Amino acid sequence: MTTYISLLRGINVAGQKIIKMADLRALYQQLSFENVKSYIQSGNVVFNHNEGGVSYCSQLAKQIHLAIFVHYQFEVPVFVLTPFDLQTARENLPFKNIDLSAEGSKVLLCFLSDVPSNSTALLSPYLKENEHLQIIDKVLYLHCEDGYGRSKLTHTIIEKKLNVNATSRNLKTVDKLITLAATNIN
Numbered sequence: 001m002t003t004y005i006s007l008l009r010g011i012n013v014a015g016q017k018i019i020k021m022a023d024l025r026a027l028y029q030q031l032s033f034e035n036v037k038s039y040i041q042s043g044n045v046v047f048n049h050n051e052g053g054v055s056y057c058s059q060l061a062k063q064i065h066l067a068i069f070v071h072y073q074f075e076v077p078v079f080v081l082t083p084f085d086l087q088t089a090r091e092n093l094p095f096k097n098i099d100l101s102a103e104g105s106k107v108l109l110c111f112l113s114d115v116p117s118n119s120t121a122l123l124s125p126y127l128k129e130n131e132h133l134q135i136i137d138k139v140l141y142l143h144c145e146d147g148y149g150r151s152k153l154t155h156t157i158i159e160k161k162l163n164v165n166a167t168s169r170n171l172k173t174v175d176k177l178i179t180l181a182a183t184n185i186n
Contacts, residue, residue: 001034001048003184004057005086005177006064007111008043009077009155009167017074019043027067035184039176043076044169046180057081077165079111083181090174094134095143104172106147110140110155111169116162123161126153140166 008024011017021038024045028036033047049060057080065078081089089109098107112135116122119135127133130145131153140158144151148170158166169177 001050002056003046003048003083003181004060005081005083005181006043006045006047006061007079007081007167007169008045008068009079009165011043011076012041017072017076019068019072019076027071028064031063031067037180037184039180040173042169042173044173044177046177046184048184057085077113077167079113079165079167081111083178086174086178086181089139090171090178092136092139092141093171094136094141095132098143098171100171100175103143103145104175105170106144107171108140108142108144108148108168109171109174110142110158110166112138112140112158112162113165114138114163116164119162123153123158126151126157128152140168142168 011019021041025036025038028045028047033049036045036047038045061078061080065076068076095107115138116135120133123133128151131151132143134141142153155166
């Protein structure tokens with residue numbers, strides 16, 4: 001069995017694309033995923049599957065995407081990562097000396113569908129003076145000292161300017177998902 005983490009984009013936000021986590025876990029179990037656990041209401045799911053490997057992540061994402069569309073009749077971008085992917089993204093965090101308890105919700109890891117080019121130049125005009133951005137591989141790191149809710153750099157801008165799909169999780173959530181994935185053993 002291999003452990004995976006799926007991140008759904010844009011569910012349960014502002015009363016749109018509502019999916020109850022109990023229903024989502026049941027849907028994953030119908031897909032023959034095992035040891036399914038969700039974390040908070042934003043579509044973070046840790047699960048096991050008998051197929052393994054990084055190359056299998058895109059197939060799982062397509063399978064989950066289709067199952068959600070068939071069941072709920074709306075589109076939801078789905079990212080599937082391995083625990084190694086998530087841990088590597090965390091270890092590559094370019095912002096040093098982050099106090100997790102004070103700033104963990106102000107640091108975002110934005111997972112991208114592709115590695116963008118010329119990304120910093122395209123996104124810099126949307127950054128405020130006290131916001132910091134760096135992209136490493138397929139992860140955009142954003143530190144918003146005033147909080148992401150006050151940033152001009154929205155998901156819509158990231159996706160349009162970089163021509164990618166994206167979903168973000170704050171540092172506290174990433175750390176919790178790493179812990180859940182490490183303990184997700186049958």
